Amino acid sequence: MDLWNWLEYGAWGLSALFGLHMAIDWLKTDSTYSEDVLTSSREGELEAMAEERKGH
Amino acid sequence: MADVDITSQTMDGMGPHGTKVGLLRVLGPAHVWALGVGIVLVGEYMGWNFAVGKGGAYAALIACWFAGILYSCVAMIDSEVTSTVASAGGQYTQAKHIIGPLMAFNVGLYLVFAYTMLEAANAITAGYLFYVVAQMTGHAGDLDQRPFIILVIMFLAWLNYRGVLATLTFNLVITAIAFIAIIVLFLSTSGILGGGIMEHAALFEGHELPYGWIGVLAAMHFGLWYYLGIEGTTQAAEEVRSPARALPFGTLAGIMTLLIAATLTWYVCSGVLPWEFLGDGVNGSVAPLFDTARLSGSTALVWLLGFGTLFATLASANGCINDASRAWFAMGRDKYLPGWFGAVHPKYRTPYRAIVFLVPIALIFALGAPLDQVITFSILSGLLGYTFMPLNIILFRRKWPLETIKRGYEHPFHPIPAITLLTLCAVTFFAVFLGYGTQLVAMIGFYIVVSLWFHFWRYRFVNRGAQFTMPWPKPRGY
Amino acid sequence: MAHYQPPKQGKASQLIDVVVLVILTVGALFVPLWLGMAGAAKTVAAPVTEATWEALGQNAAQAAKYEALGYTPESAHDLILARFDYSFSVTALLTMIAVILLYYFLILRFSEVEYREVISEKFGE
Numbered sequence: 001m002d003l004w005n006w007l008e009y010g011a012w013g014l015s016a017l018f019g020l021h022m023a024i025d026w027l028k029t030d031s032t033y034s035e036d037v038l039t040s041s042r043e044g045e046l047e048a049m050a051e052e053r054k055g056h
Numbered sequence: 057m058a059d060v061d062i063t064s065q066t067m068d069g070m071g072p073h074g075t076k077v078g079l080l081r082v083l084g085p086a087h088v089w090a091l092g093v094g095i096v097l098v099g100e101y102m103g104w105n106f107a108v109g110k111g112g113a114y115a116a117l118i119a120c121w122f123a124g125i126l127y128s129c130v131a132m133i134d135s136e137v138t139s140t141v142a143s144a145g146g147q148y149t150q151a152k153h154i155i156g157p158l159m160a161f162n163v164g165l166y167l168v169f170a171y172t173m174l175e176a177a178n179a180i181t182a183g184y185l186f187y188v189v190a191q192m193t194g195h196a197g198d199l200d201q202r203p204f205i206i207l208v209i210m211f212l213a214w215l216n217y218r219g220v221l222a223t224l225t226f227n228l229v230i231t232a233i234a235f236i237a238i239i240v241l242f243l244s245t246s247g248i249l250g251g252g253i254m255e256h257a258a259l260f261e262g263h264e265l266p267y268g269w270i271g272v273l274a275a276m277h278f279g280l281w282y283y284l285g286i287e288g289t290t291q292a293a294e295e296v297r298s299p300a301r302a303l304p305f306g307t308l309a310g311i312m313t314l315l316i317a318a319t320l321t322w323y324v325c326s327g328v329l330p331w332e333f334l335g336d337g338v339n340g341s342v343a344p345l346f347d348t349a350r351l352s353g354s355t356a357l358v359w360l361l362g363f364g365t366l367f368a369t370l371a372s373a374n375g376c377i378n379d380a381s382r383a384w385f386a387m388g389r390d391k392y393l394p395g396w397f398g399a400v401h402p403k404y405r406t407p408y409r410a411i412v413f414l415v416p417i418a419l420i421f422a423l424g425a426p427l428d429q430v431i432t433f434s435i436l437s438g439l440l441g442y443t444f445m446p447l448n449i450i451l452f453r454r455k456w457p458l459e460t461i462k463r464g465y466e467h468p469f470h471p472i473p474a475i476t477l478l479t480l481c482a483v484t485f486f487a488v489f490l491g492y493g494t495q496l497v498a499m500i501g502f503y504i505v506v507s508l509w510f511h512f513w514r515y516r517f518v519n520r521g522a523q524f525t526m527p528w529p530k531p532r533g534y
Numbered sequence: 535m536a537h538y539q540p541p542k543q544g545k546a547s548q549l550i551d552v553v554v555l556v557i558l559t560v561g562a563l564f565v566p567l568w569l570g571m572a573g574a575a576k577t578v579a580a581p582v583t584e585a586t587w588e589a590l591g592q593n594a595a596q597a598a599k600y601e602a603l604g605y606t607p608e609s610a611h612d613l614i615l616a617r618f619d620y621s622f623s624v625t626a627l628l629t630m631i632a633v634i635l636l637y638y639f640l641i642l643r644f645s646e647v648e649y650r651e652v653i654s655e656k657f658g659e
Contacts, residue, residue, distance in 0.1 A: 003195075008199070019415075022217050022411075029401060029402065039398045043523075259595060267618070274618070333603060351603070393551070490622060502559070
């Protein structure tokens, strides 16, 4: 066992940690907010607002 | 509505707990530059040298410059269209507004595949780097590269998941270091500072054009690798504070940086490494700038270029995750793909489902396919995208002439850049055909099948008029 | 013109669509590999029996670089002499051109049909 063997294990461990963090946060987010809120982003929001401002 | 500030960072009309959750506008021109150059710069650290193998050192230089012209056209055309169509999804959204839904679906897939494959190629290279460093520091036995490949993808996906500002600030720092490393290598080996070790004339003697002129054509295939990905700057359109200004500026500054970096890279590498070794990216020079540093005899340069190579692969993979997920997200938002992907994280304001979904896809390719196949898949998707751009700009100018919509940037000499681009794309198709004809046909077969799938099945879930979101007048001729 | 109302897509159907796309993608990359038709391999057309730097066509400067990189004439033999084969058949070239043109014709044609519908709904008739 030299340093690189430990680094291998470290890399496996860190990968799992990052993956787990994303997975947990993802499930938590999906159960906290309604689907309508999460998918409420619309394309061209900026353009629509700029237009509206011109009109007033 | 007078108090609405469309450049506001905190209040863009979609508060986190309001009715709408959108991407966050926090980026400046430097981030756009970092996104564009960060994705591409890895191409100078590895991959471009396959062009040397295809036709010799001179052929690689000619390919470098012709590909430079191709990408200058891409950058100019892209800057004009995107300064008007500023939306996540980039060329996908452009195609949707200018050519039509099926073209948009194809362009969206080109983007996702070009970037996801490039991300896989970067992860493979990073894993290989760890392997080489382990060998150099006296590790007994073979290092298992897989945990490092997975870690690169997981870490960068996690960074992307947590927010775009940190992601691209990270990219800005490591891209700048990788770029400076090339400049330092050039200054210290070319004779400008201290003794030069360049031997171009002696190394080229007898091997000027080993394949003749057809080698120059063949070299165009990997000539694209010097710049592939610069068009990805447009994906940041919904996250920059002032798209009409920052996108053209960041993109054009990016292509200039790359033209300099590509030429310097060719100069130092071809002046030190014999072409047969330099041109074989598998058995010969996997990381040519790093090999050049090794032959310079300076330990400091070896370390600098070693870190430069690692940083370049990380920056590129990072930018690829960013771009691929934006394109995937934008298609989900329009129901071109299942609407489930069109979600934005309420706290981090990132397209988190698209980011997570593309992780296993990237892993399949990074762990399961050979590097040159992955690179070719990426180049082909990119090439199909560049072929779309001249059609795009010609139709854009025809449907909305200059006086009908105000552009943030107008590219000069239209239609010369479009025609040049189309011609160079045709040449590159031929170059790809010379080496990888089967893949080319398999790939286009794939796009034909998914196009039919989209037109006859998937398109029924798409809102017709509502997907046209730009506040433009009716196009001419409709 | 009446506005087109897209149907709501259920969860299961969304999942199937994703699976179909992933299978097609992976197939496009791996099928050429499995069929062994992928890639352009380099081959050594004329091997040299007595490998010296001169016989491999290397001058003094080139040979010095190879030695600095840790090669001997024997170990560098394949690396130096391997070449691509750029010969191709005209039929294959024409097939490729036809496939590309067919592809662009197909998407531009279908796009135009869909685009006219989008424009007429967006701007009204």
